[in-house]
Amino acid sequence: MNNPNINSDELTALFTADTPLIDVRAPVEFIQGSLPGSVNLPILNDEERALVGATYKQQGSKAAVMLGYKMISGRVKQDRLQQWLDFIRQHPRAVLYCFRGGKRSQITQQWLKDAGIDRPLIIGGYKQARQFLINTIDRFSENHRLLVITGPTGSGKTRLIQQISNNHPALDIEALARHRGSAFGGMPTPQPTQIDFENQLAVSLLKLKQSYLSDPIVVEDESRHTGKVYLPTSFFEHIRSSKIIWVDEPLATRVDNIFEDYILATPIGQALQARRNTQPLSSATEIQAMLCQRAQLLFDKYANALQAISKKLGGVRFQEISQDLENARSSFVNRNEIQSNKIWIEKLVKYYYDPLYLGSLQRRQVNPCFKGSRQAVINYLQTRKNRAIQSE
Structure with missing residues (x-):
């Protein structure tokens, strides 16, 4: 079976299909940031990667490759190959990648092929795919509309986002950040790294754009930082310049x-x-x-x-x-x-x-296109959607 490798034009389809990915980089690289849908099954562990890197600097590429083959041979090679095979048996659509789509993923691909399994790799590797995801956020911010839900703390903005998500394009930034955005807002699960947050944001935008085409996407009026992660500049500025809907609920x-x-x-x-x-x-x-x-x-x-x-x-x-x-x-x-x-x-x-939230809105001179209770906002969004459908 022939599996042509994945080029940049095919990355949208790869990510929107939730394709399982095998990241063969070392664990130290993986924890800094990875592609959504990845599992880390490295061809070189951290220590082996460090030794190969030192050899490359001191003796050149040929010596580094020879050292790598020497370390990853015999039982070590079989164990790592078996991990890849086991994962692919459970996830037959799996795709490989390393940092630049170079030696590590190519060798992994060849060893799998020798074992009777032919799987594609991402051309340009993590570096190429990461740039694609960054560009996705920037392009979306330039070309796609947002509707921003604002309102004082406790208004139920996140609940509203979740409630409408089955019928409207909606993005829950706090869920991606795994943080509610306040000093009290930490969640039990740790926050993602900044890179992983951006990558997940980009894939979420790809999926929404694919499903809803030109419909405006509903997001919450977040500050630049949500816990320890922050919104990319282009997307944050897009939020700040988009139409505002104000959820107005009583204090109780x-x-x-x-x-x-x-x-x-x-x-x-x-x-x-x-x-x-x-x-x-x-x-x-x-x-x-x-x-x-x-x-x-x-x-x-x-x-x-x-x-x-x-x-x-x-x-x-x-x-x-x-x-x-x-x-x-x-x-x-x-x-x-x-x-x-x-x-x-x-x-x-x-x-x-x-005082903090309302002061911020006053400084920004927010002029909402609609203001009402959470249910009134939901009704407004549905009416807006119905009008858009009738005008098509």
Whole structure:
């Protein structure tokens, strides 16, 4: 079976099809950034790569290649070949790549061919594909429209994005970044590297553009940074220059939304559920004790996040909200009560997030094309879509 190698013109199809990829670079290269859909099955490990690189610098290409063949021979070669074969049996569409589509992926391809398996590689390797993904973001920012969802903290902007995603082109940036975008917004899973975040963003844009062609894509009004990752300049500037839709919800609704996301849907809420109809914490089961320990760690995390914004919050407000947080912790531990968390959440919204967010919108002189509740915004988007369909 002949499998021609993948050139740059075929990368869109490769990524939108979620093609499984075998990255044969060393682990140290992979963890810095990889292509979406990749698994790292290296032909050279970190130590072997370092030795081959040193030999290349000192003695040239021929000596480096000979050393590589010498190290990766016999049982070592068979073990690595078997890993590739096992993966390809589970993922028959798998494609190979190394850094530049050079020796490492070519040798891998040949060894697989000798074993009766013919799989393509990406011409130009990771470097070529990475440039393609960067260019994808830039081209999208120049040529495709956005509708930007804004509104104060707790308005349910992310929920709205998720709610409409089955019927509208929508991009959840916080999901890609694995962070909610605030000092309190870290998620259990670590954030991606900056490179991986950009690569995933590019592939998401490719898929949306393929599915919705010229329809505007709905995104949340994010700041440049979401946790430790940041939006590429072209895309961030595109967000800032796009049409704005304002989600307007009352404070009580916003506090309830935050309470649900940061208390009920976390180990705090899970621990409370596990402890219902049981004896006090001292006699809880092992699972209950584990959940309560995780809940305590989350309270600690929130206390640390509060400390991180203490200067911006101001000394008096910081002390007040810190005490409210500790009171909520005590109520959870001693009385199985979590509603008191709404006290510190409401004050944090009123005294910190609202002035910060609304001040930013005023400086930007935001003029929304629509303003209303979350449900009103959903209705507006559907009406807008229906009109676009009728005009076609």
